[in-house]
Amino acid sequence: MCPVTLEKLTKVYPNGYEAVHEFDLEVADGEFMVLVGPSGCGKTTAMRMVAGLEQISSGTLRIGDRIMNDVSPRDRDIAMVFQNYALYPHMTVGENIGFALKMKHTPKQEIVNKVRDTAEILGLTEWIDRKPGQLSGGQRQRVAMGRAIVREPKVFLMDEPLSNLDAKLRVQMRAEVARIQRRLGVATIYVTHDQVEAMTMGDRVAVMRAGVLLQCDKPQRIYDSPVNIFVAGFMGSPSMNLFEASLGEGARSLRLGSQEIVLPASVLAARPSLVKYANNEIVIGVRPESLAMAGPKRSASGNETVQFEGDVDLIEALGSEILVHFSTDAHRVEAEGMYSDDAEGLEAGSITRPGDGVARMAPDTQVTIGSRIKLQMNTKRLYFFDAVTGLSIEE
Ligand SMILES: Nc1ncnc2c1ncn2[C@@H]1O[C@H](COP(=O)(O)OP(=O)(O)OP(=O)(O)O)[C@@H](O)[C@H]1O
Ligand SMILES: [Mg+2]
Structure with missing residues (x-):
């Protein structure tokens, strides 16, 4: 009861x-x-x-x-x-x-x-x-x-x-x-x-x-x-990065602004219904902690990861980590009222800048403002949403 x-x-x-x-x-x-x-x-x-x-x-x-x-x-x-x-x-x-x-x-x-x-x-x-x-x-x-x-x-x-x-x-x-x-x-x-x-x-x-x-x-x-x-977008600080994207033929690739990302087969295998969105607009999401700098030696076995590029426009050093703000030519998605004005974020000095993406990295990461960086993520960490209903595509 x-x-x-x-x-x-x-x-x-x-x-x-x-x-x-x-x-x-x-x-x-x-x-x-x-x-x-x-x-x-x-x-x-x-x-x-x-x-x-x-x-x-x-x-x-x-x-x-x-x-x-x-x-x-x-x-x-x-x-x-x-x-x-x-x-x-x-x-x-x-x-x-x-x-x-x-x-x-x-x-x-x-x-x-x-x-x-x-x-x-x-x-x-x-x-x-x-x-x-x-x-x-x-x-x-x-x-x-x-x-x-x-x-x-x-x-x-x-x-x-x-x-x-x-x-x-x-x-x-x-x-x-x-x-x-x-x-x-x-x-x-x-x-x-x-x-x-x-x-x-x-x-x-x-x-x-x-x-x-x-x-x-x-x-x-x-x-x-x-x-x-x-x-x-509401739960998590800094917020999840959400971008407009379009799915390619057979949901095997993703277009993010001007960048084309080839998706490993495991993505579609985990969410068969993605195929319905082939050649269509969707919204993709990735949490700041799921993004890393792409290493120079990306091996063939690393085929669960995908990469894309961004321009670094701000670095916030928080001591235990750095927040790397980057921009791409993809559109960032926001739902009204999504960003909680939580004092924690303000206290930590984090800035939400619509249009940017944010990556959370170790404090000793080599990165400079103004440079173009390659970011990588495991596709298991990638979220997909219906661009019309906003609902998560999970199956
Ligand atoms: N007496 C009232 N008459 C008409 N509308 C009201 C009244 N009281 C609250 N509202 C409206 O109802 C909505 C919900 O208000 P409520 O106070 O429950 O929000 P809340 O989630 O507690 O917000 P906050 O986080 O700012 O405290 C608001 O749009 C508010 O303007
Ligand atoms: Mg209240």
Whole structure:
């Protein structure tokens, strides 16, 4: 049985705008589900429907086996942590955490015990008598979580709880929130527009766009097998390189701008349906880490690899690796809202320049700006998409 089940959940706002369309999601007991998607795609709306803060236009929400559509927020056994949490400034950490219990007239000793246990889980024991003004941002965020945890809810909802923290603290808190959630074992829906958070924190990730759920799966599965161009481009930083290309006769070759790439037979063998796209436009994708400099001694046994050329126009040294931005005369493909404006990327100094491709290489790679380089990749790492529907061609 799933603690939380969303069935065709739909939200039409009074002005007629449909923010969430027939959203299906099952969150298992103890599961950490991350809801990710670009700004305005309906994440908060979906959460607010689950919390009972927003009327459900149609569809069914279940918690356990109980239908919750018309149950008041108070009676849903849900705790929510928002981006803009407000602590009571005049109360201590302990009083802040215990406040909800006090309001419910919980016996004093029970409050003391629960507050103590909660503070311990969150590593706040030392600060229990401090006022929020004397805490760091991360500690304050933990107090906000404490106020939710202490109520022992069946379901946790977190809407971008870390986005007010500075980049370094956010990375730290990411691991911490995931650890606390696992320890509590409470079904959790965590909203973020940061795909790095989604990848690292979730047991599963639900990718949303324009009110619609596109894919829900384990993070690695989504990374390895995105269902369409949007998911492919959204998950991963730097983004997957996506180019317009045309397939040649019998799907045996690929035209990328002015370059002709001969495809090994294994490509078609792995995806027989590619033959339907012969002599047609498609979109190909390759992740930055799948590209390497073509060595001078490419042996005959290396026939699973293909090569193409690009002009290096920018090199970003990140210490552990370099990002080589290159341009070709092929058109780069972008789906609207595809690039998550995740702070991780900005922090690392990475620049998304539409029109370019990006390759991720070892820091000692010999490459200079302005030079023309030969890149190679294993064709197993090549993605193919239908240029019209945007769907992945996998078979
Ligand atoms: N009360 C409202 N009336 C009409 N439209 C609304 C209302 N609230 C939100 N919307 C619209 O619904 C869409 C989804 O909003 P929502 O807040 O759920 O997005 P989000 O995915 O949480 O975005 P963000 O990442 O920016 O927080 C947006 O286009 C928004 O403008
Ligand atoms: Mg939101």
